[in-house]
Amino acid sequence: MSTLRILNPxxxxxxxxxxxxxxxxxxxxxxxxxxxxxxxxxxxxxxxKACLDRFRDGVVRELEQLAVTLTRETGKPIRMSRNELNGxxxxxxxxxxxxxxxxxxxxxxxEGGMQERIEHxxxxxxxxxxxxxxxxxxxxxxxxxxxxxxxxVLYKPSEYATLxxxxxxxxxxxxxxxxxxxxxxxxxxxxxxxxxxxxxxxxFFTGSHATGLRIAQAVGSRFVKLQxxxxxxxxxxxxxxxxxxxxAQSLADGAMxxxxxxxxxxxxIYVHEKIHDAxxxxxVETVKxxxxxxxxxxxxxxxxxxxxxxxxxxxxxxxxxxxxxxTLHTGGHRLPGPGNWYAPTVFSNxxxxxxxxxxxxxxxxxxxxxxxxxxxxxxxxNDTRYGLTAGVYTPSGERAQAxxxxxxxxxxxxxxxxxxxxxxxxxxxxxxxxxxxxSTYGIETFTRPRAWxxxxxxxxx
Ligand code: NAD
Numbered sequence: 001m002s003t004l005r006i007l008n009p010x011x012x013x014x015x016x017x018x019x020x021x022x023x024x025x026x027x028x029x030x031x032x033x034x035x036x037x038x039x040x041x042x043x044x045x046x047x048x049k050a051c052l053d054r055f056r057d058g059v060v061r062e063l064e065q066l067a068v069t070l071t072r073e074t075g076k077p078i079r080m081s082r083n084e085l086n087g088x089x090x091x092x093x094x095x096x097x098x099x100x101x102x103x104x105x106x107x108x109x110x111e112g113g114m115q116e117r118i119e120h121x122x123x124x125x126x127x128x129x130x131x132x133x134x135x136x137x138x139x140x141x142x143x144x145x146x147x148x149x150x151x152x153v154l155y156k157p158s159e160y161a162t163l164x165x166x167x168x169x170x171x172x173x174x175x176x177x178x179x180x181x182x183x184x185x186x187x188x189x190x191x192x193x194x195x196x197x198x199x200x201x202x203x204f205f206t207g208s209h210a211t212g213l214r215i216a217q218a219v220g221s222r223f224v225k226l227q228x229x230x231x232x233x234x235x236x237x238x239x240x241x242x243x244x245x246x247x248a249q250s251l252a253d254g255a256m257x258x259x260x261x262x263x264x265x266x267x268x269i270y271v272h273e274k275i276h277d278a279x280x281x282x283x284v285e286t287v288k289x290x291x292x293x294x295x296x297x298x299x300x301x302x303x304x305x306x307x308x309x310x311x312x313x314x315x316x317x318x319x320x321x322x323x324x325x326x327t328l329h330t331g332g333h334r335l336p337g338p339g340n341w342y343a344p345t346v347f348s349n350x351x352x353x354x355x356x357x358x359x360x361x362x363x364x365x366x367x368x369x370x371x372x373x374x375x376x377x378x379x380x381x382n383d384t385r386y387g388l389t390a391g392v393y394t395p396s397g398e399r400a401q402a403x404x405x406x407x408x409x410x411x412x413x414x415x416x417x418x419x420x421x422x423x424x425x426x427x428x429x430x431x432x433x434x435x436x437x438x439s440t441y442g443i444e445t446f447t448r449p450r451a452w453x454x455x456x457x458x459x460x461x
Contacts, residue, residue, distance in 0.1 A: 004159055004186055009075035009304040010295055012338035016163060020187040023194045026154075029183045030198035033125050033152040036180035041122050041150030045103070048148050049096050054175035055144075056092045059085060066136075066167055068296075073163045074132055075304040075340070077295045080258055088136045092144055094422035095443060099148040102443040115454040120447035122150035123225060124201035129192045129215070131206045132160035132306055133261045133362075138206040138229070139168055141426070141437040143182070146204075147172075149446040152181045156195050158207075159188040160306050193218070200224055202446070206263075209360075209431050227435025227445065230428060231360040232388030233267045236417055237377040237403060238279055239394035240272035247393040248282035254391075254417035256290060256344055259303050260364040264389045266417050268350070268357050270371045270380055280348050280368060284329045287344050292335070302364055305340040314342050314363045321347050321356045321367065331365070352383055360386070374403055381407050387429025391417045 006016040021029075040048070059066065067081035076084070102120075109116035128142040135157060146153050157165025169184040185191050189211070196203065196218040202225040205215050212228040219226055236254070238247045254266035271279045295303035305311060311334055318332050331345030342363055350357050350367030357367050371377045381390055391413035392400045400414040410427040413419060420426060425439040436442055 002187075004162060004188065006073055006163060008072055008339075009306050009308070010339045015072055018162060018166075018186050021185045021191045021194070022187075023197075026185060026191065026194040027198060029180075029185065030125065030154060030195070030200070032180040033154055033183050034199065036178055037122070037125055037150075037152035040147075040152060040178065040181045043150075045100055045148070048150065049099060051172075051176040052092060052096050052144055052148060055172050055177070056089060056096075058171035058175060059088060059092075062167075062171070066164070069163050069167060070135070070161075071295050071303075074135070074161055074306045075295050076258060076306075077297075077300045077303045079298060079300075084134055084136050088140055091137070091140060091422040091438070095144045095148055098440055098443055099145070102440045103149055103447060113456040113458075115452075115456075117452040117454060119450045119452060120149070120444070121450050123446055123448055125152045125154065125199070126202035126204060126446065127154045127156070127195045127198070127200045129156045129195065129203070129205045129207065130158055130161070130165070131263075132158035133258065133263065135161035135164045136168070137420070139165065141442065142204040142206075143168065143172070145443040146446045147177060147182065149443065151202075151446055152183070154183050154185060154195055154198070154200070156185045156187070156192050162186055203227070204435075204437075205229065212433065227437070228433040229263070229426070229435070229437060230386075230431060230433040231362070232263055232265075232386045232428065232432050233358065233360055233384045234264055234386075234389045234391075234409070234417075235268045235270065235381040235384070235407075236266050236391040236393065236413075237371070237374075237381060238269065238271045238275065239374070239392065239396075239399060239403075240274040241395055241399075242272075242275065242393040243395075244275045244279040245282045248279050249286050250393070250415075251417060252283050252286035252290075255366040256287065256302060256364050257418055259305060260366075261306060261362055262418055264411070264418050264420065265362070266366065266391070267361055269366060269368045270377045271368060272377075273370050273372055276348075276368075276370045280329070283368065284346050287346050288330055290344055292341075292344065302344055305342055305363055308340045310363055311340055311342060314345070314361065314365055317354075317356045317359070317361055317365065318345065321350060321354045324351070324354050326350045326354060326356065326367065352380065358384065374399070378403055378406050385431040388432040389413060389417070391415075 326347040331343035335341035345365040389411040390409040
């Protein structure tokens, strides 16, 4: 039997060795989920809601220990692990609260003995292949609404967040979700590929563009409902009327929170030439003030990168940016190991000939580019194959509206960044993906609308 070794990215030490799934075990589990799903769907919605409420109780009860597990396996600074778990509670509340109104049958015509009705039925058995950077968020964005709406879920957490994935499963099962209705799988890419080979009714993926493309190709010919939440190169523009100090502090956090490993991290910044120098000075000062170190320490802001391979991506972006004339203000190098450490890095004089401004960095590194005005900023913000989020800093709501309405991105931010709300749809334009999670759309997506044409028998009286 193959195994999955879990390493602590802060020091490289092995913290667990788990038995991994293989083709045969995935097939058995998928068949069991198929058999179990109808009974789960037949249970009253209130019973399914009660299970998810008990799951929430479990998260609250065990929050500290769950945060420690998350920090040990991903290197997420402990305060941010707690933030993720606390943030999850509002998401669960939203999904549980909205499940009934979103899935209620709707009569759209009722006249002359003819009734037309829309019913929402579950997709059936859905696969969820997930990322490691916010495993509770991205996992539960799928798992919670999928279960609420009566689906069975085959869940393949990232190989870098498997201990957390197992905790999600343990708490769901303890809360009353049957073991064959929520089925965790253990392993890396090949186990995800084995999941794709099963008969599934939907596949919900969070991860990189490269893997998303492979998944789309694997299931495309089978007409499996597909959602892909992929990467981004999220831009922000700081206008000349913005306060450079407060914008810099907000954006340094948006770029470096979770060690820059958020899908909606600020990945490139355009600053109006009139306030560029003041903004840059405040930005660099803020970043230099971030505490780098042991993610278990309460005061740590920057931890290790979760994946060692990303260090090479950052090194390459730094070398390319330097070679093309960008100005390095801080960082630009690895930090001594063991573990996957990179110094928070700030470049100015960046331009779009550099990978730093075009390819996802997914680390504590940022490029800042001076612009002459709104037109140039809009053009540069749209010069990307991605389109997850985009933001503008200005006191003028009209100006923000004028700029952002021309930017191709799924989420738009005025005077804020790196923010996700359970009430709003989360989606990407272009290579950032297809489909929607969160909001009422992110519940409905786990259902299929079915049309009922109901003609009353003629009155024989
Ligand atoms: P990844 O693509 O390396 O892995 C994601 C998942 O796919 C993992 O579970 C992995 O085991 C699995 N996988 C790998 N190869 C596979 C294959 N051939 N078949 C099936 N499954 C396979 O991505 P990652 O490093 O885990 O996540 C980082 C990426 O995720 C970044 O690009 C980030 O922007 C993106 N992300 C996007 C969102 C969003 O909401 N749009 C949220 C979080 C992360």
